[in-house]
Amino acid sequence: MTKIKKTGLGNVTPVVPRQFRDPTPVPTSQLEVNISVTDLYTIGIGPSSSHTVGPMRAGRRFADLLIASNLINDCSRIIVELYGSLALTGHGHGTDIAILLGLSGEAPSKIDPESIDTKINAIRTNHLLPLGGQKEITFYEADHLLFLKDQILEEHSNGMRFYAYSEAGELLAEKDYFSVGGGYVVSHDEGDRSETRGHNIQLPHPFTSAAELLKIGKEKNLTIAEIMKENETAWRSEDETNEFLDRVSSAMINCIQRGCDTEGILPGGLDVKRRASSLYKELMANPERASRDPLTVLDWVNLYALAVNEENAAGGRVVTAPTNGAAGVIPAVLKYYQRFCPGVTEDGTRNFLLTAAAIGSIYKKRASISAAEVGCQGEVGVACSMAAGALTAVLGGTNEQVENAAEIGMEHNLGLTCDPIGGLVQIPCIERNTMGAMKAINAARLALAGDGTHVVSLDEVIETMRQTGIDMLSKYKETSQGGLAVNVVEC
Helix, strand or coil: CHHHHHHHHCCCCCCCCHHHCCCCCCCHHHHHCCCCHHHHCEEEECCCHHHHHHHHHHHHHHHHHHHHCCCCCCEEEEEEEEEHHHHHHHHHHCHHHHHHHHHCCCCCCCCCHHHHHHHHHHHHHHCEEEECCCEEEECCHHHHEEEECCCCCCCCCCEEEEEEEECCCCEEEEEEEEEEECCEEECCCCCCCCCCCHHHCCCCCCCCCHHHHHHHHHHHCCCHHHHHHHHHCCCCCHHHHHHHHHHHHHHHHHHHHHHHHCCCECCCCCCCECCHHHHHHHHHHCCCHHHHCCCHHHHHHHHHHHHHHHHHHCCCEEEECCCCCCCCHHHHHHHHHHHHCCCCCHHHHHHHHHHHHHHHHHHHHHCCCCHHHHCHHHCHHHHHHHHHHHHHHHCCCCHHHHHHHHHHHHHCCCCCCECCHHHCCCCCHHHHHHHHHHHHHHHHHHHHCCCCCCCCCHHHHHHHHHHHHHHCCHHHECCCCCCHHHHCCCC
């Protein structure tokens, strides 16, 4: 570390973590950013959107910067520093692997999960990194990829700092990136909080809150899904949006099936056994079970969520919805709708995803979907809220009932901590997705049993979640320094 500092990296002073600072209003710039369905759902790899997908994108973005700046030929050394939650739980979340792949020019949406081990083994064996896929440079992880567990950058706890040096030790480029949840990567000068760069997009129906969303629906006589669909036309045609939604739903369902078909032990050292396959076989072998036990449908929902999050824990192909840690909730509730609810249509599936995305975009604008920032209430809690509102919509609920269901879904996830054992997205993450899916279904049923009127609004519960996240101790925010992570002896 001392040697690296001598080459001009400078000292990084630890700052006061967010949770110890006074609550501040949501920045206007954050509220003004337009968020598309393509930002809420991205097809990538596990196990974490913020710790795997985001860092991989950051690594590739830095490599692309060197290429675009004509610096790659002069570069002979890369140094990467990881801060906060990325440093504390990065090994368990595969952040080291993600950084190597990103710097090699790989993208989470395109890389074949089956090829990852081969690529990483080659880098670690030969100590050569194919920077940007164009030039091999010497790379020793112990010296060039640093986990600074006692430091945090001010902007966000998921901070990364990249440096590029010439053979003579001259600093060619320096860049900070922040993985703010859901695979989003932001930096100081780029200023974007989404992959679609929505700052200058003019939406037909802009909204920054649930109250505004309900007002638009009432004035324009539109459902929430219709509002979101018309907004998407600012980026692309309706046919293109439908094609994207169909790809997302197919990826979700395919992920469920892969999880049902795969047996074995999850990687990471906890020796967690995959359970989806055995549960699937049991349910398929006893089709009459439902006639004896009316709650069998819950076993199927559990199965769907388990299947997705076991795939995620194994580094498989999943849909970030809105994060990887919560990737099983929305697919499980969507599959429940498709299999067990009446009147299912192709448009129903699209409207489910559109409604969920509208709700998720409000959370991103007004609070956070990053467990490192607000705990698991920002991941499973948000996914539960999104799924609850979406299910209510496709079952015929009014916009007011949709908003009510989304509020219920979050209200009963407030304060949910993120304390993964061993820094792995396995315990309690996998089972937590089953609970999130169940809560979403129940929230929808409660909302549909009412008329949409209720005391606590969705906007109020989102603000409560944000404030709760500020108050939550850092050890409960994806650091593996508290909760189950320290009270369960690892085997």
